[in-house]
Amino acid sequence: MQPDKLIMMANQIATFFQSQPGTGQAESVAAHLNDFWEPRMRQQLAEYVASGGPGLSPLARDAIPHVRVPVE
Amino acid sequence: MKDFILPDDRDMGTPARTGAPVTLTIDGFEITVPEGTSVMRAAAEAGLQIPKLCASDNLEAYGSCRLCVVEIEGRRGTPASCTTPVAEGMAVRTQTPRVKKIRKGVMELYISDHPLDCLTCAANGDCELQDMAGAVGLRDMRYEPGQNHYDPFGIGTLAQGDARARSTGDLGNPDYIPKDDSNPYFTYDPSKCIVCSRCVRACEEVQGTFALTIEGRGFDSRVSAGAALDDFMSSDCVSCGACVQACPTATLQEKSVTELGTPDRSVITTCAYCGVGCSFKAELNGDELVRMVPYKHGKANRGHSCVKGRFAYGYASHKDRILSPMIRDSVDEPWQEVSWDEALTFAADRMRGLQEKYGKRSVGVITSSRCTNEETYLVQKLTRAVFGNNNTDTCARVCHSPTGYGLGQTFGTSAGTQDFDSVAETDVMLLIGANPTDAHPVFASRMKKRLREGAKIIVIDPRRIDLVRSAHIEASHHLALRPGTNVAVVSALAHVIVTEGLMDQEYIRARCDWDEFQDYAEFISDARHSPEATEALTGVPAAELRAAARLFATGGNGAIYYGLGVTEHSQGSTTVMGIANLAMLTGNVGRNGVGVNPLRGQNNVQGACDMGSFPHELPGYRHVKNDDVRDIYEEIWGVPIDSEPGLRIPNMLDAAVAGTFKGLYCQGEDILQSDPDTKHVAAGLAAMECVIVHDLFLNETANYAHVFLPGSTFLEKDGTFTNAERRINRVREVMKPLNGYADWEVTQMLAQAMGADWNYTHPSQIMDEIAATTPSFAGVSYDMLEEKGSVQWPCNEDSPDGMPLMHVDGFMRGKGRFIVTEYVATDEKTGPRFPLLLTTGRILSQYNVGAQTRRTANSEWHDQDLLEIHPNDAELRGITDGQWIKLASRAGETTLRALISERMSPGVVYTTFHHPDTQANVITTDFSDWATNCPEYKVTAVQVSHSNGPTDWQEEYSAQAAQARRILPAAE
């Protein structure tokens, strides 16, 4: 999957949770990714972040440690 | 075939009333009816039919034929029973010598200006005039032939069925008007008209179109469609068929009855087009379908219909239907017809092979919201239990997935809160991004009826749709927003309600999470959400928006109806939450006349979502990550279920292009035409090694398929559809499948070919499995549907009769949740290259990708997609009405004709996606809703310019399509 699409999607999700009151936004982003993203999409995103991950919003980046990444 | 016992189907003469009980006697029989009931209806309820011609129980009484006269003790004269209300102690006589004599006289007069060609008349055996002549005992005609409407030659008694009447010579009779044949589905033959006005009233009261009038007076009066020179086709008529239904004679008559004869049996079933889910009587001779008549006891439609369900069923027997399975090794080869066995083995081997080579998760399915619940359930079961993954998605992804997410988050359930009847108690309707008169016509008629009774409507839509202004309808406010600014507008409405203190505090305290409300109130009160601050962005005048917000908050019962203009955006889910906020703020959830009502596009969008066709949830909206839910299915299916969410449609295509998704079973869905960014879809399909298309026709997606499995139509199978009000309606087999198997059988055979031990022998067993595993369906069975007709889920121990109204004593999730809805501009922005915004939609006569409706006479109303453009934008570009133009976006370009229209706002253009040669989705982009990936169909930056013919893409595409559709002659 092209990384630019995944980045855009992840950023969109982060933008929504960024606007929500309270704390735990990064966990919310991660929960959304865990619930709705197929494992290979999460894996690609994690790999992308591991390789530097330019273009990803700070909140999306903060969410990564909470994302379940499949071990293959 | 199982016989369905029809409830009382008699015409009771006048509409039912509710009121205090009144007791009277009719011919000595005592009967008690509600106050306001007519004497005619009271008699019918006592089992006594008073002769009538101008009355019908779906129309207000009119009192013009005087056939229904009765005598009432202590009253003078002979009042018409249809217009006389009952009174306590009244004593009515329906068969006195005096009234019998009057009735005979009335009939004699009618017949004196009516042709007597009953034997060759299309309504023979189904004509109320005939029946009444019989009922009053008319035996004698004392009138001499004279001035009349029925004899073209003016020589007295020549009837229409007479061969001489078909000669084309000089028609000597100035009062004779020839038949109007212009409508493809019905004729108007004025020579048979008795001027009872039932058609005119049906068009007004039932349909709400006001296309018909009675012109002239006395003997000269005739029914007329529109202005003097109009015929039915050129008039405002929308061909709903209500007038045809109402007509007691052959004057307005279905052409199919004229051609095929009067039907002799009928089966109750459900329309397979839109989410209204109208009930119909399919009327047949043997297995030949003669006509579809809206079913009076259908709770979604109450006896009304639109042109699609009523008339557009001809695709079922269209010559394009593919009836034998076909396979091919690669898509550049022609198709080869093979046996079912061979096709299924080929498909199963390929899918299994792909899984071995590329992994379990390399294949998946797409189901259609046109299929039945049982079919959809089986297809997702195929993925989960046989493929062993969760790669199942449905076309609801591309329409209402944000509804699922948004309402799930706020109310706790993904469904509309009301039944359709609820609109009759609404005071203010808030209509957002939906065009019901075209997309949900029968429900639109009910909205219009309520509006004529005095309810108000606020329309939020970039186009001036019919509900903004049309016959007897005038919206209080039309907020013509710029596409893509829904959240800003909905938030501004909430801002006004909160800052002006118009919210229902008591309701919020009782029903919603108060802390979350506090957060929300603080957020929404910020000046950046005020209508003044957002005006420049949304294009909606602040004063107008404020007035609309006040009306909604203070105007009484407020109901929100919305459609794909809400969901198909980058912020689709956010808008749905904003809508839920508005309803909670104003206390408008939990009783009749209010609520949040998504208008579903296709017939079974609700059902497809309910049945677990989304990749993250099992039936009943339960996430696959939950062990307790998987346990239920693992136990009865006997296989482990993947606990990770699967791929959604856009993800499948992305993964296909990336090389990790290789095989697809696509049932009843044409993703190549219906999904956005056609080129990307085509690339995804081309990259797959096994595409199985299960459909009626060689659709566009089939151009990239390796296996074609013929599908069956809704007339050829048993099942259920769930409409937009959560109503589970039966679909009944009317005739045997032309292709040999109902769709659920085909899916089962594919599963069996892949090694599954499935042995359903009837869809009712699939429903039993659904009921056994899904709490909201626990009480549903075919037996109970036979008995009740239909039921609205949840239907279980707590609500054994279903639930017309949701969230009555509190929200499903407990407390309603207010969610902060920050507006985020879509990345799809206009600029110098693409200065206009394109939004897409549908029109009345066509449906979705048009695969069905294009194969019917409905195309006479819409034979091509047009680009609607405001006169200013057209003038700026030197574009004239009807001209070929090029429409381009960053994704692609296509050509089509322009329609200059004041309905558009400047800067916004609009088109439909019903025709494959236009391929409007070449233009749409791959942007999507943040939460659900529902594509952003409703906003694309485009440019419009002159064109001199099809684009290269269009030409390449049709060449590829022609190549891919070749079928080899069957091998011996």
Ligand code: SF4
């Ligand atoms: S078909 Fe419907 S719209 Fe047309 S004239 Fe009859 S009632 Fe009116």
Ligand code: SF4
């Ligand atoms: S067309 Fe039929 S319904 Fe209309 S006035 Fe004539 S007879 Fe009555």
Ligand code: SF4
């Ligand atoms: S298309 Fe919709 S409104 Fe029309 S008949 Fe079918 S279900 Fe009813």
Ligand code: FES
């Ligand atoms: S039926 Fe009562 S006047 Fe015609």
